[in-house]
Amino acid sequence: MAATTTTPTPAAGPSPAPTPTANRLPGRRRQLAFVYGWLAPILALFAVFSLVPIIIAIWLSLHRYNQLAPVSPFIGLRNFTYAFTDDPAFLNSLAVTGKYAVVAVPLNIVLSLAVALALNHITRLRALFRTVFFLPAIASAVAASLVWVPIYDPQAGWLNAVLNLLGLSGRSWLGDPGTALWSVMLTSVWQDLGFNVIVFLAGLQAIPLDFYDVAKVDGAGVVSRFRHVTLPLLQRTFVFVFCLTTIGYLQEFTRVQVMTAGGPLRSSETVVLHIYQRAFGDFQLGYATAMSLILMLIILVIALVQMRILRSRWEY
Amino acid sequence: MPLSRRSFLGRSAAGLSAVAAGSVLAGCSSGATTEGTVVSKPVDGKLNVTWWSHNNPSFVTANTTMIRRFEAENPGIHIVYQYFPYDVLARKLQAAYRARNVADIQQMFGTWVTEYAVNQLLDEVPSELSGSEPTSRFWPAAVGAYTHKGKLYGVPHEYNLENGGILYNPKLAEQAGIKEPPSTWADLVEAGERLTKIDSKGRADQVGYAFTGNDSITFTFLSMILQLGGDFWDSDGVHVDFHSPQARKAWVDETELVTRHKVDNTTWYTGDPYTMFFRGRAAMAHQGPWVVASGRADFPKFTDLAYVAEPPYAGDTLKFAAESGWGEVVNARADPKVREAAWKFVGFMARPDNARIWNLTSATVPALKELQNDSQMLAKAPYLKVPFGVLPNGRWVGRVHDRDQFWTFVHDAFVSVELHRQDPVAAIADAEKQINLMIDEKIGP
Numbered sequence: 167m168a169a170t171t172t173t174p175t176p177a178a179g180p181s182p183a184p185t186p187t188a189n190r191l192p193g194r195r196r197q198l199a200f201v202y203g204w205l206a207p208i209l210a211l212f213a214v215f216s217l218v219p220i221i222i223a224i225w226l227s228l229h230r231y232n233q234l235a236p237v238s239p240f241i242g243l244r245n246f247t248y249a250f251t252d253d254p255a256f257l258n259s260l261a262v263t264g265k266y267a268v269v270a271v272p273l274n275i276v277l278s279l280a281v282a283l284a285l286n287h288i289t290r291l292r293a294l295f296r297t298v299f300f301l302p303a304i305a306s307a308v309a310a311s312l313v314w315v316p317i318y319d320p321q322a323g324w325l326n327a328v329l330n331l332l333g334l335s336g337r338s339w340l341g342d343p344g345t346a347l348w349s350v351m352l353t354s355v356w357q358d359l360g361f362n363v364i365v366f367l368a369g370l371q372a373i374p375l376d377f378y379d380v381a382k383v384d385g386a387g388v389v390s391r392f393r394h395v396t397l398p399l400l401q402r403t404f405v406f407v408f409c410l411t412t413i414g415y416l417q418e419f420t421r422v423q424v425m426t427a428g429g430p431l432r433s434s435e436t437v438v439l440h441i442y443q444r445a446f447g448d449f450q451l452g453y454a455t456a457m458s459l460i461l462m463l464i465i466l467v468i469a470l471v472q473m474r475i476l477r478s479r480w481e482y
Numbered sequence: 483m484p485l486s487r488r489s490f491l492g493r494s495a496a497g498l499s500a501v502a503a504g505s506v507l508a509g510c511s512s513g514a515t516t517e518g519t520v521v522s523k524p525v526d527g528k529l530n531v532t533w534w535s536h537n538n539p540s541f542v543t544a545n546t547t548m549i550r551r552f553e554a555e556n557p558g559i560h561i562v563y564q565y566f567p568y569d570v571l572a573r574k575l576q577a578a579y580r581a582r583n584v585a586d587i588q589q590m591f592g593t594w595v596t597e598y599a600v601n602q603l604l605d606e607v608p609s610e611l612s613g614s615e616p617t618s619r620f621w622p623a624a625v626g627a628y629t630h631k632g633k634l635y636g637v638p639h640e641y642n643l644e645n646g647g648i649l650y651n652p653k654l655a656e657q658a659g660i661k662e663p664p665s666t667w668a669d670l671v672e673a674g675e676r677l678t679k680i681d682s683k684g685r686a687d688q689v690g691y692a693f694t695g696n697d698s699i700t701f702t703f704l705s706m707i708l709q710l711g712g713d714f715w716d717s718d719g720v721h722v723d724f725h726s727p728q729a730r731k732a733w734v735d736e737t738e739l740v741t742r743h744k745v746d747n748t749t750w751y752t753g754d755p756y757t758m759f760f761r762g763r764a765a766m767a768h769q770g771p772w773v774v775a776s777g778r779a780d781f782p783k784f785t786d787l788a789y790v791a792e793p794p795y796a797g798d799t800l801k802f803a804a805e806s807g808w809g810e811v812v813n814a815r816a817d818p819k820v821r822e823a824a825w826k827f828v829g830f831m832a833r834p835d836n837a838r839i840w841n842l843t844s845a846t847v848p849a850l851k852e853l854q855n856d857s858q859m860l861a862k863a864p865y866l867k868v869p870f871g872v873l874p875n876g877r878w879v880g881r882v883h884d885r886d887q888f889w890t891f892v893h894d895a896f897v898s899v900e901l902h903r904q905d906p907v908a909a910i911a912d913a914e915k916q917i918n919l920m921i922d923e924k925i926g927p
Binding site: 230232233234235236239248252315318319320321330335336337338340341342343429430431432443446447448449450 | 601684750751752763884897
């Protein structure tokens with residue numbers, strides 16, 4: 167193509183003085199320069215605060231890094247193989263995290279959707295209820311955990327007190343390996359519910375009422391309208407809520423750290439807690455970084471799969 | 483979560499740091515400021531020596547008292563003092579040594595010291611301070627972690643024992659018809675059984691002998707092995723050996739305290755045994771002497787308190803293992819003149835008259851042999867009589883590498899037996915395997 171263009175060949179002799187028009191870049195290049203110019207600051211921030219740390223993390227994961235030692239020997243993939251072959255606590259933490267996400271994500275979504283549907287149908291005091299459900303979400307995870315620890319107390323906690331009143335025997339909710347994880351999970355769901363309720367409520371309110379009117383004219387009942395109108399039209403909201411909630415629970419840390427510190431018998435030790443303990447308790451930074459990268463890959467794969475399965479192919 | 487003395491330091495410090503700041507301001511005359519955790523700044527015209535410590539209020543008060551006294555004797559030297567929360571200090575030291583911007587002197591927990599000494603980051607203690615042998619001046623248990631290849635790399639302040647004494651509630655004992663504190667292991671177990679009260683739903687209204695805290699489980703176990711004449715270290719001196727007949731017997735007997743005698747249980751309460759005691763919910767509790775002062779401060783209305791000797795489990799002396807506690811180390815890369823001044827200050831603190839003040843103020847047991855049974859200390863802290871009686875029987879626990887993991891593996895094995903998930907022999911074998919794997923990983927190829 168270039169051979170057929172009519173680009174003027176430079177004439178012999180002195181070049182003509184450049185005109186303002188000649189100085190202009192071709193349109194596409196100008197647009198790109200404009201875009202990159204505006205993006206430059208954010209790209210620089212991304213490089214400094216994301217890209218460089220990732221590169222350092224990869225470097226760390228390939229070394230036996232001891233902050234105090236003068237040298238950090240290169241050990242290749244040893245940290246990665248160690249996680250799967252010599253550290254049963256890591257495999258345990260993966261299982262705990264998996265269990266946590268598999269139970270807490272659907273529980274959170276079902277409950278928050280139910281609450282959002284209820285709030286969507288009431289007109290009086292809706293703002294008050296919305297605030298009540300959202301309040302735990304704005305509390306810090308540490309504060310929320312500290313509220314729940316005394317509730318679970320086997321001696322003086324009101325959960326056992328209520329059970330006793332009902333003639334049931336209480337237990338050490340956080341001290342028993344059979345209940346510790348579930349107890350923390352309940353706190354998580356309680357605290358995180360409000361955020362998803364607000365998102366679902368926004369999704370529900372964005373659905374045009376015409377769809378419901380048409381469905382009603384066609385004779386669709388409440389269940390049918392929910393199944394054939396609400397659920398499909400909430401699909402984009404579902405993708406958002408599902409991905410964010412899953413990623414959040416796969417990274418669960420604060421509440422288990424405050425409420426159980428991963429115990430008893432590592433029954434509530436999530437991956438991030440295990441990584442934290444190895445990094446800042448045992449100062450095995452190389453190994454902790456390798457585990458972080460493994461977790462990152464797991465989350466990436468799960469998020470991609472979720473987005474692929476739940477992707478929406480329509481607009482309204 | 484069971485609370486160790488080390489984590490107690492951090493937690494109590496958070497709540498009481500404001501109190502400390504007040505006492506610090508009163509104690510530190512030159513250039514004192516409330517800015518952050520800096521309590522004094524460099525002074526022009528003086529040789530400034532920087533010092534970091536953790537922020538437990540009683541330790542800060544003791545430290546600032548030492549600064550005031552030292553600067554009065556040495557007007558040309560100024561100690562620039564900063565303190566940090568316990569966890570922050572632990573991490574800050576690692577990062578600061580790596581970045582070569584660490585203080586000239588640091589107050590370190592003994593168990594941390596060995597790692598720094600091995601990596602040649604600490605200055606060797608001058609001979610006039612260390613004595614002919616480190617153990618000539620200091621108790622072996624207190625100085626163990628400060629030594630590496632026969633050389634001393636820091637000066638310990640305290641003998642950090644967790645064994646030796648039991649919190650005892652005479653009122654509850656009398657109500658149960660027990661006239662005297664237990665003097666034998668059999669007495670202890672029997673008293674624990676009689677003093678435990680369980681309601682119809684299987685919950686403990688009163689714990690007989692609270693000992694299932696993270697520290698107590700491990701220290702009791704190690705102590706029982708030593709009293710049976712065994713050792714918990716393998717013949718290589720690096721790995722642990724929990725397969726010996728003594729270790730197995732000790733472990734079975736310890737776990738039977740919860741499975742058979744039911745004097746305590748890790749699921750009966752959250753928190754630590756000593757809190758249960760000071761709330762009047764435990765008749766006896768196994769805890770080191772530090773807890774007496776802390777308990778009195780936290781529960782000032784509680785008066786039914788006696789601190790009695792822990793009866794031997796086997797034989798007639800209570801042998802036990804102890805970690806090395808808090809002490810001072812000096813940065814090997816500090817300026818030579820500053821290092822000299824730093825050691826002068828550390829030596830000043832280790833003088834018996836100053837060490838007495840420091841130990842009394844911080845409610846700790848002295849690392850200096852010279853202060854054993856010190857009459858002035860006993861007059862002000864009579865509860866020290868019990869730990870003073872057992873100090874010669876203690877030995878350094880040894881290089882545990884990762885203290886938290888070591889203790890957690892033993893604690894988890896104990897809970898595993900208590901919940902009937904594993905039999906005692908399998909559980910302790912599992913703990914031994916995990917600890918040795920951890921040590922191998924720490925040592926590296």
